[in-house]
């Protein structure tokens with residue numbers, strides 16, 4: 567039922583096919599194809615280690631890496647590693663057992679269990695991230711580091727320092743970093759879904775299961791945003807940000823539900839923004855990668 571990765575993972579032919587669908591559907595030149603890895607827990611540890619090192623500048627502690635890798639392994643079916651230009655695809659059939667063997671009660675999030683059609687969709691989505699990277703998109707650690715730097719600069723001015731002090735009491739630094747990286751990540755994630763869906767829907771006959779999954783996801787995506795009314799979601803995010811900055815909603819800063827909602831918002835807002843802007847302004851997919859926004863207002 568779930569799984570089987572053999573058909574998806576390590577399958578160079580499928581990777582090449584998806585890359586050619588992406589190129590052909592959107593008239594883009596993909597560039598260097600990433601290595602696609604059938605990911606073990608050790609591969610995920612290596613990803614977490616590289617990511618932490620890139621963000622903090624120091625070698626992360628092995629026990630922390632191991633612990634975080636288990637959480638990542640339990641909560642996702644695919645990852646694009648922008649540092650190493652590599653796609654990690656999990657073996658869904660093996661994930662529960664691997665985590666069980668590692669012990670300490672971390673389980674696979676059932677919503678991240680993927681069937682064959684979804685695994686192909688996930689692979690297409692992660693491959694779009696590879697195209698974006700080839701065209702100069704920053705990796706997630708680079709976005710977080712840039713966001714941290716801009717906070718430091720803001721704290722250097724007098725009003726900025728006050729704002730920083732105020733926030734330090736009411737808003738976790740983590741949430742500021744999340745908001746700093748959010749606009750670019752919204753385009754990056756929305757475009758990955760938009761192009762994966764477009765490429766698969768254009769090839770219904772060749773990959774029927776994946777195209778069926780893409781079609782279902784398209785319906786969900788447009789319903790979740792209130793039929794394309796993504797601006798209302800953006801306005802909600804801006805209000806939450808202002809409240810946090812004013813210290814009015816300290817509970818939002820630490821709420822896992824809010825963090826989760828922010829992540830979901832990236833996909834929904836980004837997808838609808840790209841669909842609408844590509845249609846109305848006629849922008850190419852390359853244009854979106856080359857013009858990543860740094861403010862949420864860009865979506866209004």
Ligand SMILES: [Zn+2]
Pocket residue numbers: 691692695754755758
């Ligand atoms: Zn993604």
